[in-house]
Amino acid sequence: MTEATPLFALSIVVPVYNGAASVPSLVEALAKLEIPGGLEIVLVNDCSPDNSLDVCRELCRANSVALSVVNLSRNYGEHNAVMAGLSQARGAYIITMDDDLQNPPEEVVRLWRHASDNDYDVVYTYYAEKKHEAWRNLGSRFTNWCADHLLDKPKGLYLSSFRCMSAFLARQVVAHDGPFPYVDGLIMQITQRIGRLQVSHLPRAEGRSNYTLARLLRLFLSMFLNFSVIPLRVGTLVGVAMAGLGIFGFVFVLIEALLSEGAPQGWASLMAAVLLLAGVQLIMLGLVGEYLGRMFLTINKRPQFVVRDVLRNEKARAGEQITAEVPTP
Numbered sequence: 001m002t003e004a005t006p007l008f009a010l011s012i013v014v015p016v017y018n019g020a021a022s023v024p025s026l027v028e029a030l031a032k033l034e035i036p037g038g039l040e041i042v043l044v045n046d047c048s049p050d051n052s053l054d055v056c057r058e059l060c061r062a063n064s065v066a067l068s069v070v071n072l073s074r075n076y077g078e079h080n081a082v083m084a085g086l087s088q089a090r091g092a093y094i095i096t097m098d099d100d101l102q103n104p105p106e107e108v109v110r111l112w113r114h115a116s117d118n119d120y121d122v123v124y125t126y127y128a129e130k131k132h133e134a135w136r137n138l139g140s141r142f143t144n145w146c147a148d149h150l151l152d153k154p155k156g157l158y159l160s161s162f163r164c165m166s167a168f169l170a171r172q173v174v175a176h177d178g179p180f181p182y183v184d185g186l187i188m189q190i191t192q193r194i195g196r197l198q199v200s201h202l203p204r205a206e207g208r209s210n211y212t213l214a215r216l217l218r219l220f221l222s223m224f225l226n227f228s229v230i231p232l233r234v235g236t237l238v239g240v241a242m243a244g245l246g247i248f249g250f251v252f253v254l255i256e257a258l259l260s261e262g263a264p265q266g267w268a269s270l271m272a273a274v275l276l277l278a279g280v281q282l283i284m285l286g287l288v289g290e291y292l293g294r295m296f297l298t299i300n301k302r303p304q305f306v307v308r309d310v311l312r313n314e315k316a317r318a319g320e321q322i323t324a325e326v327p328t329p
Contacts, residue, residue: 006167008066009037010112011091015044015081019099020052024059029105031065035112037092040066040316044085047075057311066315073306077218078161079181084305087174092116095164096183103162107199114197115164121191122165126158127201150230151188157196159184179302180294232291235284242277 012030016023023043030041041063043056056069070088072081082096093112097103107125115123148155165173165187172190173183187194 006090006092007038008035008040008091009093010035010108011040011042011089011094012108013042013044013082013085013089013094013096014099015046015078015085015096016052016056016099017046017048017075017078017081018050018052019048020050020055022101023052023055023099026099026101026105027059027063027065027067030108031063033105033109035109038066040068040089040091042068042070042085042089044070044081045072046077046081047072060311060313063313064315066318067313068316069311071308071310073308076305079183080305082161082183083174083176083181084307086170088307088310089170092167093164094167094170095162097162102202104200104202107162111162111164111197111199114195115166118195119193120164120166120195121169121193122163122187123195123197124157125160125162125197125199127160128198129201151185153184153188154194157194162199177304178298179304180297181304231287235287238280239284242280246273246277 014023014026019026027041027043030039033039043059045053045056053069053071060067060069068088070084072084076084085096086094093115095108095111097108103125111123111125114120144159153159169187169191173186176186
């Protein structure tokens with residue numbers, strides 16, 4: 001994203017993955033919104049295995065609203081796709097939202113006005129009730145609890161993918177080029193001008209969630225490891241605690257050996273303790289290895305995303321012509 005004068009009042013970035021059935025309804029609803037200063041929609045195809053790319057390109061050709069289709073060369077994941085969309089967005093404010101229609105498009109105007117009227121850098125949405133499966137809701141609560149302790153975020157702030165950020169904040173976020181972006185962690189490192197707004201949340205209209213347990217785990221690790229060394233410090237404290245228990249056990253066994261005539265009892269408990277200690281050591285070794293692996297991939301410049309091509313319709317291309325006429329400050 002350049003520092004040129006924004007061409008639109010609002011850009012909406014939508015990562016698309018298996019969204020062929022829902023994206024047309026979403027774009028149709030967004031195109032009807034009245035945004036003084038203009039609206040831009042940026043669809044990011046995260047190498048979806050269905051025909052989402054063809055659907056997005058047809059929407060781009062058929063719509064009168066400014067619409068761009070960013071086609072990634074492979075599947076990189078939601079946060080990487082959001083970073084790709086932010087890099088192409090040209091609005092004074094940028095809203096990110098999913099393609100599943102669980103966030104009503106009517107809430108977009110409320111969210112944008114709440115951010116712009118109060119001069120927030122970012123506004124997060126939260127829900128009175130989330131229409132997700134119980135295990136997803138439980139996982140979200142656990143992730144947000146961890147984020148309270150690992151990220152410098154206001155306590156109780158819910159980290160939602162339906163958020164609105166200023167162009168200034170988006171420029172700072174996309175300046176990060178690491179291969180494992182966690183957008184919310186980057187935001188918390190940049191600003192404290194953060195707002196929140198309650199919005200409605202609808203049941204999923206089409207298909208099922210693209211987030212499997214493995215994908216959620218990878219996303220959790222990006223939050224857990226990328227912005228804090230607290231996990232390593234916790235490991236150190238666990239090591240100190242286990243060492244203290246080991247010393248206590250050694251003293252107990254030594255006293256028993258001196259006072260009893262036979263061999264000290266408790267070999268089963270001793271083996272259990274050895275296995276416990278070995279397990280803790282392997283977990284900490286894996287944690288350190290994860291940190292080192294991420295550093296290795298970052299140093300070797302593993303790409304955050306690769307854009308294969310970008311398609312813009314006439315109204316979006318007209319914006320590019322305006323850009324050429326606007327002097328860069």
